[in-house]
Amino acid sequence: MKYCIHCGKGNSDEARFCGHCGKEITDNPTEEEGERRKTSGRPAMAAFFSAIFPGIGQLYNGRFIKGVLVASIGIFLLTREREIMLVTSFFYVFLWVYGIIDAWYGAKERATE
Numbered sequence: 001m002k003y004c005i006h007c008g009k010g011n012s013d014e015a016r017f018c019g020h021c022g023k024e025i026t027d028n029p030t031e032e033e034g035e036r037r038k039t040s041g042r043p044a045m046a047a048f049f050s051a052i053f054p055g056i057g058q059l060y061n062g063r064f065i066k067g068v069l070v071a072s073i074g075i076f077l078l079t080r081e082r083e084i085m086l087v088t089s090f091f092y093v094f095l096w097v098y099g100i101i102d103a104w105y106g107a108k109e110r111a112t113e
């Protein structure tokens, strides 16, 4: 397997031009390098998903139990009585920030595994 230096996708060893982006394959990066390029956008995506709602980024990272747990706490905090909303929204913001940071590092960790 030969990896395109432009888009990081795999091509056959004989290929002179990338079958995915059409650019010329001038050198021959290792499989490890191709894998790294392929996963380099993951932390930003995971953080983005967690910014939408806590736990989604964790699910995206394949951390199913953690994602469901974080999302459950988020839903729990958002559905409390109005009288204690000041307290619950404080905890929600804390959870939200934690979710984004954890998703970012979780995806980074996964990319180097």
Ligand SMILES: [Zn+2]
Pocket: 004, 005, 006, 007, 008, 009, 018, 019, 020, 021, 022, 023
């Ligand atoms: Zn390519």
